[in-house]
Amino acid sequence: MKTQFFFRHLIAIASLATLIISCNNDDDFTAPPVISGEQQLKDTLTIGKTLRLSSRIKDRSNLSFQWTVDGKGVSSDSVYTFKPETRGDFKIEMTAKNNGGDVKLTYDIHTWGAYENGFFMINEGWYGHGTGTVGFYRYDTKAIEDSIFVKVNPDKNLKPESSTLEFGTIINKKLFLVSKAAGPVVVADAYSLKEEKRIPAQAGNDWRAIVAIDENQALLTSGKGIFKLNLNAMELNGQLEGVTGQVGDIVKVNNYIFALSAAKGVLVINAATLAVEKTISSMVLGFAVTEDKKVWAAGGTKLINIDSNTLEVKEIALGFQAYGSWGAWHPGSITAAQNDVFIARNASFSGGKEIYKYTGDVASLARPFITLTGVNILYGAGIGYDKKKNTLVVNTVDSGFGANFANNNLYLFNADSGAKTGGVSFSGYYFPAVSVFQQ
Incomplete structure (x- = not known):
């Protein structure tokens, strides 16, 4: 019995010692670091800017801390x-460590090119007083940056001053700038705007x-037909046979190219043979392309769509006179969002105040989708669709003459509701031609 008591007493002493040791270890315990909030975050920024990460x-x-970018410390x-020095996606990881352990935090960062997070504004310029310009509307600042092409390329220009930048x-991934009246065709990186080639x-x-x-290969329209262009060398390689006179807007859908001729209307060109397969006369305004791969144009009081597979043409009563711009050409005042078509009711050149939306039902053309207020009138193409923001982009000047043309507005409308979502007013003789959106 004494022996059993001795061992019980010894076990009790050992247990007490273990408890004392455990308490001492608890006093020395170090908790691992704790991150406040989510441990995987996302953000964006534009090249040239910095982002402070906590x-x-x-x-x-x-x-102790360790930061890595794509695995590199x-x-x-x-x-x-x-x-960042380049555009793209980056994975930035932070590891925090102490004696109790470590914790990781991940930032997934998308870096926009210098001129990616927004859209370009192509301006024809004040004829005889200066060349056309390229502006940029930036989504995050909601502001317009002016004359960005010459700022990025200080040793380049878009002269002569008698030319107009219209398209x-x-x-x-290259921005093509096309000038009328003895001007150049310029190719620049679509993200940095650094010039690469030119005619x-x-x-x-x-x-x-x-x-x-x-x-x-590409096709380049002109005041005297359509030219073939080698995109690698930026060299012309003859003209399309049988196409003469002024040709303006041009799009490629499926296996066909659709070009708008002042003399003949819509030319449907086989993309493989470059032969004209069909002509649709009396069309003066084009082109919009809907997601169902139909090509839209207008002439007289008709809106038409062309099935890009069968070339079947369907006519819709427009309800007003469609005008082109052959006297002083600019891109057509027509665009598309999904399977809806927007068309401006212009005067004989520009100057309209009403924008219609055709939704597949002729009743949708009974009244304007958007009506400009005050002295605002459309100029140039006047309308464009920004798919990234589901926004109808509208350019206006003031009606009248002279100094009125120096009063500019860029308006943004929701393409579904027609509600105005933003706008910028600015001054100068820019004469807006067309908006160009990143793809």
Whole structure:
């Protein structure tokens, strides 16, 4: 019995010792770091800007930090300032560590190109007083940046001053700028706007618009037909046979190219053979392309759509006279959102105040979708659709003459409801031509 009592007493002493040791260890315990809030975050910024990233840890005592960008160590501070040199997606990870363990925080950052997070404003310029200009409306600041092409390319220009910059589009991530009246065709990176190539300005040039056939070839419309263009060398390679006179707007859908001729209306061109397969006369305004791959144009009091597979033409009563702009050409005042078509009711050149929306029901053309107020009138193409924001972009000047043309407004309307969602007023003889949206 004495022996059993001895062992029980010894076990009790050992248990007490273990309890004392455990308490001492608890006193020395270090809690691992704790992040405040979510541990995986997203953000964006534009090249040229910086973004200060926090570790999101309140108690930073006795901690070590490690920041990596796409797996490469970049900092050991508790905060990190990210300044990207290229556009794209970056994964930034922060690891905080102490004796109790570690914790990770991830930032997924998308970096926009310098001129990606917004849209371009192509301005024809004040004829005889200066060249056309390229502006940029930035989504985050809701402001317009002026004359960005010459700011990015200080050793380049869009001269002669007698030319007008009337058209722009993005092909293969390149912004193409097309000038009339002896001006150049310029190719710039669509994100940085740095010039890469050009067809030099020279007497006899009279360009209108451009469309890509494939990655290597394009068609360039002009005051005297359609020219074939090698996109790699930026060299002309002859003209399309049988197409003469002024040709303006041009689009490619499926296996056909649709071009608007002042003399013949819509020319339907086989994209493989470059032969004209069909002509649709009396059309003066084009083009919009809906998601169902129909091509839209207008002439007289008719709105038409062309099935890009069968080339079948359907006519819709427009309810008002459609006008083109052959006297002083600018891109057509027509655009599309999904399967809806927007068309401006212009005067004989520009100057309209009403924008109609055709939704597939002729009743939708009974009244304007948007009516401009006050002295505002459309100028140039006047309307464009921004798919990224589901916004109808509208350019206006004041009605009248002279100094009235220096009063500009950029309006943004919800493409579904027609409600105005924003706008910027600015001064200067810009003469807006067309908006160009990143793809």
